[in-house]
Amino acid sequence: MALDISVAQSPDEAIIKLSGELGAGAAPQFREAVEKVAEAKPKRLVFLMGELEFMASAGLRVLIFARQKMGVSVSLYVIGSHGPVLNTLTMSGFHHSVHLQDTYTPTE
Amino acid sequence: MDNRSLPAVLDSLAEIRRYVKEAADRAGIEEARAYQLQLAVDEIATNIILHGYKDADASAVISIGSEMSDDALVITLKDQATAFDPRTMQMPEAEDLAKPLEKRKIGGLGIFLAIQGVDRFDYSRKDGSNVNVFEVRTRGD
Helix, strand or coil: CCEEEEEEECCCEEEEEEEEEECCCCHHHHHHHHHHHHCCCCCEEEEEEEEEEEECHHHHHHHHHHHHHHCCCCEEEEECCCHHHHHHHHHCCHHHCCEEECCCCCCC | CCCEEEECCHHHHHHHHHHHHHHHHHCCCCHHHHHHHHHHHHHHHHHHHHHHCCCCCCCCEEEEEEEECCCEEEEEEEECCCCCCHHHCCCCCHHHHCCCHHHCCCCCHHHHHHHHCCCEEEEEEECCEEEEEEEEECCCC
16 A cells, blocks of 8 residues: 655644555655655644554654754644554654644644 | 565565565464564565665565464565674664654664564574564464
8 A cells, every 4th residue: 555645734834644554665755745844844743644554664764854854843743643553653762752642732 | 375576676565564464364463463563574674675685686586485383473584685684783772762853863763663573583694595584473472
């Protein structure tokens, strides 16, 4: 299954929705989407991952890239992640650095 | 299940994951552990394709096979790239995993997830091939 990406952007936030499988082959497409939304310098970057069925470390690396490219003043949200994908995020310690939420609730 | 040889390209990863899922389903492995096995095999295969075969031509292949015993499913990945034992990579420690993303190194998570995701991971170099072995017990402990 391929990766589908859709992007919505407002002045304060960028929302990237991921569906399907995020392996090493699809990661460049994801990184490109992050680079594109970063240009508008949003305050919050939101990843909707409820329909993401697989995520390899290549996907985690894009999240690290997003943080390092956009800086600590931008809040990162991962929304709807569940099951093994959520387990991969927590095993890798990402819950220390991103807001993991079932539904998007901006905290600031 | 039959062994399969696939071109050593990223487009083969989806088929590798499907192969592992089918083998795990046949072995009766529950979904979360089957996913961990898929992820483990995917991470090592990705490493072989991107690094092991970095300078290889289009004839490079990666082979996958499976064996089921009474109490375990074993998936084997073979390639003919430069010798590389994933177990020699430095694994992130708990303190590395607790670091904020802005202080993280970009790499190093793939092999960690692979080795953590199975009950046994093994590597050997045989007859010019790298042989990566992933074992998941089919009976709960």
